[in-house]
Amino acid sequence: MVASLDTTFLDHSYENPFMNASGVHCMSTKELDELSNSKASTFITKSSTSVKRAGNPEPRYRSVPLGSINSMGLPNEGFEYYLEYATKYQKKNSKANPIFFSVAGMSVSENLKMLRALQDSDFHGIVELNLSCPNVPGKPQVAYDFELIKEILTQVFEFFTKPLGVKLPPYFDFAHFDAVAKILNQYPLAYVNCINSIGNGLYIDAQNESVVIKPKNGFGGLGGEYVKPTALANVRAFYTRLNPSIKVIGTGGIKTGQDAFEHLLCGATMLQVGTELCEEGVTVFTRLENELKEIMDRKGYTSIEQFRGKLKSL
Numbered sequence: 289m290v291a292s293l294d295t296t297f298l299d300h301s302y303e304n305p306f307m308n309a310s311g312v313h314c315m316s317t318k319e320l321d322e323l324s325n326s327k328a329s330t331f332i333t334k335s336s337t338s339v340k341r342a343g344n345p346e347p348r349y350r351s352v353p354l355g356s357i358n359s360m361g362l363p364n365e366g367f368e369y370y371l372e373y374a375t376k377y378q379k380k381n382s383k384a385n386p387i388f389f390s391v392a393g394m395s396v397s398e399n400l401k402m403l404r405a406l407q408d409s410d411f412h413g414i415v416e417l418n419l420s421c422p423n424v425p426g427k428p429q430v431a432y433d434f435e436l437i438k439e440i441l442t443q444v445f446e447f448f449t450k451p452l453g454v455k456l457p458p459y460f461d462f463a464h465f466d467a468v469a470k471i472l473n474q475y476p477l478a479y480v481n482c483i484n485s486i487g488n489g490l491y492i493d494a495q496n497e498s499v500v501i502k503p504k505n506g507f508g509g510l511g512g513e514y515v516k517p518t519a520l521a522n523v524r525a526f527y528t529r530l531n532p533s534i535k536v537i538g539t540g541g542i543k544t545g546q547d548a549f550e551h552l553l554c555g556a557t558m559l560q561v562g563t564e565l566c567e568e569g570v571t572v573f574t575r576l577e578n579e580l581k582e583i584m585d586r587k588g589y590t591s592i593e594q595f596r597g598k599l600k601s602l
């Protein structure tokens with residue numbers, strides 16, 4: 289195989305575009321260490337809140353025929369746990385690729401508090417602000433409230449100078465792609481990540497005439513094959529609307545090298561794997577790299593830049 293998967297993201301060179309999606313295999317130091325020792329080129333922590341949270345009652349994640357449904361409810365070890373892990377990791381691995389740190393406060397002020405702490409810390413990786421958790425009862429997804437996106441980003445960029453991206457929920461209408469891109473283009477964002485799970489799906493076990501997860505009467509975020517076309521549409525819609533300085537991370541339905549290839553064609557730079565990482569474990573990254581290289585070899589591509597974003601229209 290001659291194809292190279294080298295990927296430049298925010299002026300740093302990665303051996304390949306693959307990493308985990310926040311929430312999957314990144315809750316504990318053990319899982320984070322496993323990611324760092326895998327073929328993923330970098331990794332992201334579980335979205336954190338200021339204080340440790342137990343999350344929603346179980347069962348709260350189910351693997352289903354075409355993907356997954358979850359209503360985890362933001363269980364996490366708390367902001368300080370991940371900050372300590374990240375800063376120690378950086379010291380121990382000074383030559384390693386920058387890592388990603390995800391925050392998902394329950395209010396504007398909680399997000400600002402964590403971002404201030406990150407700004408004042410030794411952390412020198414990339415920060416992802418999760419504006420799209422669908423699973424906390426009583427808390428709507430922030431990024432479906434366009435005024436709230438503006439309010440948060442305006443306050444964040446008054447003090448925050450480290451690289452920052454936002455995790456977006458899927459949008460389903462051109463009016464929304466246009467409106468959100470117009471807002472995001474007003475800020476010095478490093479990237480957007482499309483997409484979080486498709487919120488509030490309902491998977492039913494017909495045999496038992498029952499839902500399959502306990503929280504929210506069975507409603508939960510969908511991932512996996514169900515979401516790939518929506519993910520691709522969002523990657524493409526934002527890639528074609530955002531200032532070129534704002535990169536797009538593609539997340540949603542990446543199960544094979546071909547799925548990865550499709551996200552790259554739509555314009556994604558890094559690629560995050562959620563449901564399939566949960567199914568297969570960290571060896572998924574080795575398989576995805578081999579499959580993507582095989583496709584590139586077959587097509588005569590030696591680098592990703594030769595086709596990134598070059599999706600043809602009819």
Ligand code: RRO
Binds near residue numbers: 358359361392485
């Ligand atoms: O923890 C969760 O329930 C969760 C989060 Br924070 C998120 O951003 N996306 C998701 O599908 N689940």
